[in-house]
Amino acid sequence: MSQFWKPGTEKPRSCLVDDEEGGVLFYAAPPSSSGHGYSSFERLRQRLPVFKYRTAILYLVEKHATTIIVGETGSGKTTQIPQYLKEAGWAEGGRVIACTQPRRLSVQSVASRVAEEMGVKVGEEVGYTIRFEDKTNQGVTKIKFLTDGVLLREMMNDPLLTKYSVIMVDEAHERSLSTDTLLGLLKKIQRRRPELRLIISSATIEAKSMSNFFRTRKKNDGQASEDNGPNIEPSILSVEGKGFPVEIFYVEEPVSDYLRAAVDAVLLIHEKEPVGDVLVFLTGQDDIDAAVQLLTDEARETTRRHSGLLVLSLYSGLSRADQDLIFTPTPKGKRKVIISTNIAETSLTLEGVVYVVDSGFSKQRFYNPISDIENLVVAPISKASARQRAGRAGRVRPGKCFRLYTEDFFVQDMPVEGIPEMQRSNLVSFVIQLKALGIDNILGFDWLALPPPESMIRALEVLYSLEILDEDAKLTSPTGFQVAEIPLDPMISKMILTADALGCLEEIITIAAILSVQSIWVSVRGTHKGLDEVKLRFAAAEGDHVSFLNVYKAFLQSGKSSQWCYKNYINYHSMKKVVEMREQLSRLVRRLGIIPKSCGMDMQAVRRAIISGFFAHASQLEEYSQNGMYKTVRSSQEVYIHPSSVLFRVNPKWVVYHSLVSTDKHYMHNVIAIDPSWLTEAAPHFYQQRRPSIPLF
């Protein structure tokens, strides 16, 4: 490999480790004593006491309000912490230890692992809560795993999270919108509840900013020194991961075509390296399909040399059967090559991978608050991502990672961490959640990353136009408070609330559920023709939303049959989610005192309800347009009906769309035809007057 690949010179990640007890030992380092960089480790080693893991954890949680654990990726050590805490009495007197994860799957798997280690059943002493599933037993459950989104929801009923004695936030380095929100709120809670302990676990070494963030009270704040409360200086604990070392290789020269370079790298690995599966990170389905094609062709041409290659693709849209193929063990004499999106970086773990090929790119979402459009853009990944990808090669034995970029690029040009989601998202749901918690001065609030003011303004504007916020930017009653209760995009929640008055809530709940899943259609290349024919069967003249009702009705008539779904190009798993979500929404509106009613065949009521939430998404067909060009009412943006819509080529004069998707053009996804007079009826404040300037901050 040497003429092509250059070994990395970066020092391997090493932490404060001493090998005792056949495992790992740790140094506990208060952040004030050092910058917590690699260079200071040796110095710390000489100056600081050495603790065993359990002792260190208990000591730090006892003495410090906040403990930050760094660099433990894959160590499995975080799952031991709640057990230590429980043994030390932190779950006595009705108190509960909470541990959050950003994903439902990890919540379930960590909970069952911990329950097994403790020899109890999930749902008793150890339980978990994720959306649609609550496996806890009040009074019995002492350690509770949950997604950070669920914990945020819990705060709406119990803003100080009083039942928890310790809250552990895992995977904080991922900087998801809900993790950042949670950490900001937890910092605030700590001031009111000095006895609360926080443990924040992060895989990146950049612990200092996290530590600074939690160093809240000033030194001369008398209250802090008088009581015997915990030290408000956050403590940092470095933990060595248990992964095997991974040797890093870079390309000597920048590559112009990462797809071709990835294929070549796989062939080279297959030729030169001993057995072991290969994981290739590309950006999306297009890339992946092309690479699979190239590899398959290549393997066919040179049968003898490249026999034994088993090429598979991996992305979230795959059917269950295809995913199972990924997880079956590699047959003897074969080498599995998995070409994947970012899904394999965090969401799925593949066993047996020894070689990683990293393109250095991923698709990332960016939000433009001026146009109010979210875009998916192929962009270079961060160093943190690159390390995470490389780490995937060291799970079973020492591995190798081949990076399709130069070491100079890695060292000099790659950002240390990605842009937090807070700074590249639409913030309407974020804002309404905070408003419901009584937080008004959102930009003055302490966040790990400041939400961009433009996005804040846009979110407040949208919520004001929906009459969820009033002129003082306070939640309206009852609409605003009710919308905050509903766990959906506020525009959809508004549509649900109006549907009650229009007598079509049964129908609108179905539409809301379908709009909230990714897609109810199967998305496999080459199925367009069949899919289009099937869509005609369900097509309604009013548009896509009404067609969804036809699909749902037919699905129920089939007895919720997976076979029926298969025949009709409908994604069975999406439909099951729709059913679940419908049930949840139905329970929820009943709790708000609303009994869902059906409007039968009155689709005008349904369309009016949709407009009550989506009046801002109206477009008008250009009068002399030959190619179906529309202009949005709000900003005269040039838009088109997406070819997947049942109204494609029908081109009604006025439409309302659910979302805009931007590729070469701006496409409207999920469209219904409307009468423009319904717009002014639904939102006179929006269409008849200039919007007043509202006090934003």
Place this chain on the structure above:
DNA sequence: GAGCACTGC
């Protein structure tokens, strides 16, 4: 006549 990184309540 086209394209959906990934989560989550």
